[in-house]
Amino acid sequence: MKILIVGGGIAGFSVARALERKGYRPDLVERRLDEAPGGTGLFLPGNVARALDQLGLFEPVRDVAAVIATQRILDSEGRQLTVTRTQDVWAPCGPCLSLPRAALHGTLRGALSRTNLRFGVSVNEMQLSPGTCRVAFSDGTTSAYDLVIGADGVDSGVRRLVFPGIKPTYVGNVCWRFITRNTAAIEGWTAMLGHGQTLLAIPVSAEDVYVYADMALAEQDVEGMIAQTSLGALFGGFAEPVFSLVANVSADTRVHFGSIEQVVMDDWVKGRVVLIGDAAHASSPSMAEGAGMAIEDALVLAEAIAAIPDPDAALASYTARRRHRVDWVQKQCVARDKMRALPTPARNVILRLLGNRLYKRSYAPLVAPT
Numbered sequence: 121m122k123i124l125i126v127g128g129g130i131a132g133f134s135v136a137r138a139l140e141r142k143g144y145r146p147d148l149v150e151r152r153l154d155e156a157p158g159g160t161g162l163f164l165p166g167n168v169a170r171a172l173d174q175l176g177l178f179e180p181v182r183d184v185a186a187v188i189a190t191q192r193i194l195d196s197e198g199r200q201l202t203v204t205r206t207q208d209v210w211a212p213c214g215p216c217l218s219l220p221r222a223a224l225h226g227t228l229r230g231a232l233s234r235t236n237l238r239f240g241v242s243v244n245e246m247q248l249s250p251g252t253c254r255v256a257f258s259d260g261t262t263s264a265y266d267l268v269i270g271a272d273g274v275d276s277g278v279r280r281l282v283f284p285g286i287k288p289t290y291v292g293n294v295c296w297r298f299i300t301r302n303t304a305a306i307e308g309w310t311a312m313l314g315h316g317q318t319l320l321a322i323p324v325s326a327e328d329v330y331v332y333a334d335m336a337l338a339e340q341d342v343e344g345m346i347a348q349t350s351l352g353a354l355f356g357g358f359a360e361p362v363f364s365l366v367a368n369v370s371a372d373t374r375v376h377f378g379s380i381e382q383v384v385m386d387d388w389v390k391g392r393v394v395l396i397g398d399a400a401h402a403s404s405p406s407m408a409e410g411a412g413m414a415i416e417d418a419l420v421l422a423e424a425i426a427a428i429p430d431p432d433a434a435l436a437s438y439t440a441r442r443r444h445r446v447d448w449v450q451k452q453c454v455a456r457d458k459m460r461a462l463p464t465p466a467r468n469v470i471l472r473l474l475g476n477r478l479y480k481r482s483y484a485p486l487v488a489p490t
């Protein structure tokens with residue numbers, strides 16, 4: 121079967137790896153040059169450890185990651201609202217990990233040996249006919265494929281061509297992200313909740329910590345916000361342990377700014393084109409399940425393609441196996457974002473009384489295999 125993967129991110133490299141392990145030699149095009157995205161971090165809950173293991177990559181990823189055993193939520197003054205021993209919740213799957221995004225990307229990229237990779241190339245046009253899809257690439261070449269996998273992220277060009285009516289929608293928050301020295305001695309996943317604002321810090325190695333800061337903002341005001349905003353002034357209502365990390369960002373730290381968008385769609389398949397990862401179902405990062413859902417999509421899709429001789433039936437099986445889990449994550453993200461936006465006293469009482477139970481409830485379906 122001739123397969124094209126569009127996008128060399130977490131989803132694209134994962135599905136290439138999963139297909140290679142089933143004996144396929146897919147083509148993959150990535151619009152960027154052959155370099156890892158730098159600067160930010162990723163938290164990976166335990167179901168990702170299990171998925172990486174199924175790709176044969178758990179150990180190489182764990183070797184470049186920090187193992188995270190707890191999740192702590194504090195109020196903006198630093199008082200603890202709840203703490204969860206996340207390692208217990210995820211024990212059936214594997215450890216929660218935290219690492220620079222470039223380290224995961226580099227490990228997935230480095231594991232590919234039989235995929236035909238082309239960097240600096242994207243897709244200009246796609247023509248769908250029964251049983252095939254003809255693709256015109258940005259480098260002037262064209263080719264016909266039995267299957268095209270759109271793994272090109274929230275701003276997917278494949279989705280735009282095949283599902284022109286679907287557009288990402290703004291979820292109401294903007295964020296700043298960077299990696300810096302862990303001068304605040306942060307241990308475990310540590311979030312601080314203010315009014316319409318959140319600070320989060322997670323170690324990504326023995327020396328460094330990944331910092332994420334977000335705030336609610338009306339869509340028309342997003343363009344006025346930039347990466348170089350004074351985070352110390354913006355988050356001045358916060359105390360330690362995370363405040364000094366955002367207040368003292370050094371001039372040479374690359375801060376990534378962005379607005380947060382989601383993609384919700386009823387169908388991920390049209391003819392021989394299928395969407396996976398953020399292209400199909402980007403969410404707010406409140407569950408930290410974007411990478412997990414992308415890698416699980418990749419595993420299930422490769423398994424279906426290898427096991428079911430009729431490609432159309434394989435794509436239907438992929439959708440059927442992934443739909444419930446992905447919908448669950450998207451709904452939980454919305455629910456978590458709503459809870460963060462509750463009046464502070466009510467939100468704090470809920471977290472003090474129910475924080476542990478809510479954590480277990482929201483992740484329980486993901487502890488079970490996909």
Ligand SMILES: Cc1cc2nc3c(=O)[nH]c(=O)nc-3n(C[C@H](O)[C@H](O)[C@H](O)COP(=O)(O)OP(=O)(O)OC[C@H]3O[C@@H](n4cnc5c(N)ncnc54)[C@H](O)[C@@H]3O)c2cc1C
Nearest residue numbers: 127129130131151163242272273277397398405408410411
């Ligand atoms: C602020 C924020 C924080 C997050 N934190 C976490 C976290 O802690 N843990 C977690 O699991 N997830 C997190 N996520 C989500 C996670 O980043 C995504 O779910 C994940 O990157 C999705 O992978 P992907 O491969 O589908 O998309 P991407 O990582 O976006 O990769 C898509 C790739 O396709 C390429 N591409 C795009 N268009 C084309 C084209 N037309 N032709 C060729 N190539 C193309 C892009 O260059 C890119 O390399 C976060 C997201 C945000 C916004």
